[in-house]
Amino acid sequence: PQNPAGAQTSTSVQIEHVTKRFGNTTAVNDVSLNIKSGEFMSLLGPSGCGKTTLLSMILGILDVTDGEISFNATRVDDIPMHKRDVGMVFQNYALFPHMSIRNNVGFGLDMRKVPKKEREKRVEDALSLVQLETLAERYPKQLSGGQQQRVALARALVVRPKVLLLDEPLSNLDAKLRKEMRIQLKRLHQDLGITTIYVTHDQEEALSLSTQVAVMSQGVVQQIGTPQEIFLHPCNQFVANFIGYANFFEGRLEGESGDNFIFRSEDGLVLATKKDQAHSVGDSVLLTIKPENIKLVEGLSGRNSVGGRVVVSDYVGNTTGYEVLSEFGDHLKVNVLGFESFPEGTELTLYLDPAHLLMVAKE
Numbered sequence: 001p002q003n004p005a006g007a008q009t010s011t012s013v014q015i016e017h018v019t020k021r022f023g024n025t026t027a028v029n030d031v032s033l034n035i036k037s038g039e040f041m042s043l044l045g046p047s048g049c050g051k052t053t054l055l056s057m058i059l060g061i062l063d064v065t066d067g068e069i070s071f072n073a074t075r076v077d078d079i080p081m082h083k084r085d086v087g088m089v090f091q092n093y094a095l096f097p098h099m100s101i102r103n104n105v106g107f108g109l110d111m112r113k114v115p116k117k118e119r120e121k122r123v124e125d126a127l128s129l130v131q132l133e134t135l136a137e138r139y140p141k142q143l144s145g146g147q148q149q150r151v152a153l154a155r156a157l158v159v160r161p162k163v164l165l166l167d168e169p170l171s172n173l174d175a176k177l178r179k180e181m182r183i184q185l186k187r188l189h190q191d192l193g194i195t196t197i198y199v200t201h202d203q204e205e206a207l208s209l210s211t212q213v214a215v216m217s218q219g220v221v222q223q224i225g226t227p228q229e230i231f232l233h234p235c236n237q238f239v240a241n242f243i244g245y246a247n248f249f250e251g252r253l254e255g256e257s258g259d260n261f262i263f264r265s266e267d268g269l270v271l272a273t274k275k276d277q278a279h280s281v282g283d284s285v286l287l288t289i290k291p292e293n294i295k296l297v298e299g300l301s302g303r304n305s306v307g308g309r310v311v312v313s314d315y316v317g318n319t320t321g322y323e324v325l326s327e328f329g330d331h332l333k334v335n336v337l338g339f340e341s342f343p344e345g346t347e348l349t350l351y352l353d354p355a356h357l358l359m360v361a362k363e
């Protein structure tokens with residue numbers, strides 16, 4: 001596609017020891033991030049962790065309390081928003097209701113006094129980028145949510161921003177449209193290569209879209225890594241929990257056997273878990289496993305199998321989620337692909353594969 005953002009696709013963003021305080025609340029606490037040119041960086045975390053505050057400081061609608069923000073190593077935290085060349089898409093789209101789609105998209109160019117001819121061309125290119133050429137004369141309320149979101153995207157891109165900021169841009173869309181828009185966003189980023197910072201609390205979105213993910217909690221970055229690093233090697237309990245490791249066992253490594261440590265939980269559950277460099281026998285550890293990595297079987301026994309009883313069974317189409325009460329008193333979450341019928345009350349065996357058990361640091 002024509003590339004209205006083409007002129008500026010090589011901007012890196014440096015966030016150095018940035019803090020934001022509102023009175024007694026520290027919304028962002030000494031955050032440092034190095035975002036390379038062309039990167040798609042997600043800020044992932046629960047509500048209230050400081051994602052939007054950090055984004056607002058990069059945009060320039062909020063001042064930093066401490067620290068520095070730079071684009072290509074040039075400070076921007078001390079210059080006004082309109083001089084930073086940042087494009088922004090808000091969760092609620094924030095379109096002007098009394099302006100046509102064409103004029104909504106052209107607004108940023110009017111503010112910059114771009115000549116009429118060039119304006120027309122760039123608006124046309126931006127609309128075609130999000131496949132909305134045919135709806136240019138309509139008004140926002142005559143468009144669907146997904147179409148409005150694409151207008152917001154075109155409006156942000158038409159000014160050729162150095163950096164594109166997206167604050168939960170898909171969260172007002174229904175599940176199906178959300179997935180479609182996610183693919184479109186991904187393609188757009190691949191085509192334009194524009195440095196993008198994306199705020200979300202949805203781990204699937206963050207993992208699918210990003211080249212780098214920063215997981216945040218309480219104003220602090222807990223871990224930065226590629227989606228794979230975050231998913232396979234969460235650095236602590238918070239990150240593990242947030243990206244879907246729902247089962248945790250506290251205990252001690254009491255011995256070893258071949259490639260495995262032998263772990264004993266406080267309740268007496270004994271599990272073999274793959275050795276790693278970071279731990280040794282005698283350590284207190286937190287062991288975790290994802291719901292989809294526990295197998296439910298009937299009548300098996302042996303190493304890493306635990307007896308249990310189905311408490312809740314929750315069929316949701318492709319998968320069935322179970323809550324199982326183990327013989328050691330743990331409530332375990334288990335996801336099984338497809339429909340396997342273990343009604344509530346079924347006695348069965350859980351198998352926890354040593355290869356899927358992970359040791360993480362406590363919060």
Ligand code: ATP
Nearest residue numbers: 022025026027046047048049050051052053054201
């Ligand atoms: P959400 O996903 O719900 O938008 P978030 O991760 O974006 O959450 P922020 O909006 O950045 O979180 O808020 C971080 C913290 O700062 C919260 O505790 C919030 O109450 C507080 N906060 C944000 N803006 C202000 C403000 N203008 N005045 C006082 N406190 C604020």
